[in-house]
Amino acid sequence: MIKKKFIMSFLPYDYEGIEKVxxxxxxxxxxxxxxxxxxxxxxxxxxxxxxxxxxxxPSASEYRVDDTEHQxxxxxxxxxxGWERVCSYRKIQIYKNQDPLAVPIDTDExxxxxxxxxxxxxxxxxxxxxxxxxxxxxLVSVIYMFFKRNDTMTLEFGKIFLCxxxxxxxxxxxxxxxYLWYFKSKKSIATAGKCYxxxxxxxxxxxxxxxxxxxxxxxxxxxxLKTGQxxxxxxxxxxxxxxxxxxxxWIKKLGRYIGWPTMVNRVFTIFLSLVLSIYSSALIWxxxxxxxxxxxx
Amino acid sequence: xxxxxxxxxxxxxxxxLICLQKECCGTDIMQQVHDLTEGRVRIGPGTLYNLxxxxxxxxxxxxTGVQGRRKNYQITQYGKEMLELEYERIxxxxxxxxxxxxx
Numbered sequence: 001m002i003k004k005k006f007i008m009s010f011l012p013y014d015y016e017g018i019e020k021v022x023x024x025x026x027x028x029x030x031x032x033x034x035x036x037x038x039x040x041x042x043x044x045x046x047x048x049x050x051x052x053x054x055x056x057x058p059s060a061s062e063y064r065v066d067d068t069e070h071q072x073x074x075x076x077x078x079x080x081x082g083w084e085r086v087c088s089y090r091k092i093q094i095y096k097n098q099d100p101l102a103v104p105i106d107t108d109e110x111x112x113x114x115x116x117x118x119x120x121x122x123x124x125x126x127x128x129x130x131x132x133x134x135x136x137x138x139l140v141s142v143i144y145m146f147f148k149r150n151d152t153m154t155l156e157f158g159k160i161f162l163c164x165x166x167x168x169x170x171x172x173x174x175x176x177x178x179y180l181w182y183f184k185s186k187k188s189i190a191t192a193g194k195c196y197x198x199x200x201x202x203x204x205x206x207x208x209x210x211x212x213x214x215x216x217x218x219x220x221x222x223x224x225l226k227t228g229q230x231x232x233x234x235x236x237x238x239x240x241x242x243x244x245x246x247x248x249x250w251i252k253k254l255g256r257y258i259g260w261p262t263m264v265n266r267v268f269t270i271f272l273s274l275v276l277s278i279y280s281s282a283l284i285w286x287x288x289x290x291x292x293x294x295x296x297x
Numbered sequence: 298x299x300x301x302x303x304x305x306x307x308x309x310x311x312x313x314l315i316c317l318q319k320e321c322c323g324t325d326i327m328q329q330v331h332d333l334t335e336g337r338v339r340i341g342p343g344t345l346y347n348l349x350x351x352x353x354x355x356x357x358x359x360x361t362g363v364q365g366r367r368k369n370y371q372i373t374q375y376g377k378e379m380l381e382l383e384y385e386r387i388x389x390x391x392x393x394x395x396x397x398x399x400x
Binding site: 055069070072073074076077078080081083103104105106107108110111112114115 | 307309323324327339340341342343344345346347348366367368
């Protein structure tokens with residue numbers, strides 16, 4: 001059995017996009033078997049025209065050992081309607097059905113939007129608001145230190161100030177993007193329509209990420225090099241963010257395997273990932289400095 | 298204009314409450330609604346689960362029996378009143394329509 005891994009990037013509320021990609025892959029002979037943090041695993045089989053449905057379960061958690069009662073009862077109801085559960089990913093459950101005339105899992109758009117909103121509040125909005133608050137507090141501290149020191153605008157302060165503004169705006173766009181989609185969907189449903197397509201939101205998100213990426217490259221290569229400053233802090237930050245995602249993925253999985261309670265798994269994953277990512281980044285940074293790729297302190 | 302929650306019922310809500318006038322379980326409701334409406338109204342399993350959950354929270358239905366993960370439900374007195382209100386509203390709509398046709 002040939003397995004292939006694909007990196008799937010989508011907005012949490014873009015269920016239509018997920019369903020479309022899964023159906024396309026199914027018609028090419030690739031069936032989804034597992035959805036992970038870093039990639040989704042597909043196996044090659046016959047070219048089947050499976051219909052995929054994505055439904056939201058707000059009580060589900062990637063830190064849980066077992067399924068919630070909601071997930072299990074939903075499985076039974078779906079099985080009765082011919083829907084087979086493929087896998088779960090965070091707060092979504094993915095089902096497939098070979099019958100093209102099968103009743104969709106969610107037939108009431110108002111209920112569907114309600115479940116999406118409950119799931120996205122925990123999945124996207126809460127972490128985004130925490131980061132916005134964090135960046136805002138840092139920004140206030142930087143401004144306070146700048147005025148307290150009575151310095152003229154040094155390049156260092158200016159750089160940190162600009163970075164914080166960019167990250168703050170980027171996170172703000174994430175939140176705004178969602179709420180725009182949510183209120184458009186609500187308006188559409190109020191006049192007997194469907195949830196709004198997330199294609200536009202997806203495009204905004206892509207532009208958002210590209211702009212942050214361009215800023216990071218510009219800051220690291222252009223601004224730093226032109227002014228003779230070293231860009232090692234930016235490299236350190238980027239490596240730390242990548243390592244955080246990697247460490248969080250395996251620690252979460254380990255916690256589930258050991259059988260930790262959900263809250264213990266969540267706290268431990270966040271704390272340990274933070275510590276390990278800083279340690280791993282410092283190690284890599286040390287190696288890069290030792291080999292002369294980065295200037296030292 | 299947005300629909301106020303449970304002041305007016307959607308078709309799915311209406312038919313689920315009709316089915317729950319007799320005790321039955323979630324898996325049977327989908328088939329019963331299909332049979333009652335001759336296939337016109339389709340309720341997906343996800344929608345059914347969410348509505349049963351909301352009805353329970355709003356005291357419109359109650360659990361009458363549990364066998365493993367299979368739960369039986371039945372409409373409460375309050376649920377019957379909401380169903381009756383919706384039925385009266387639909388009758389009024391039909392009367393208004395008939396009156397407008399006569400004129």
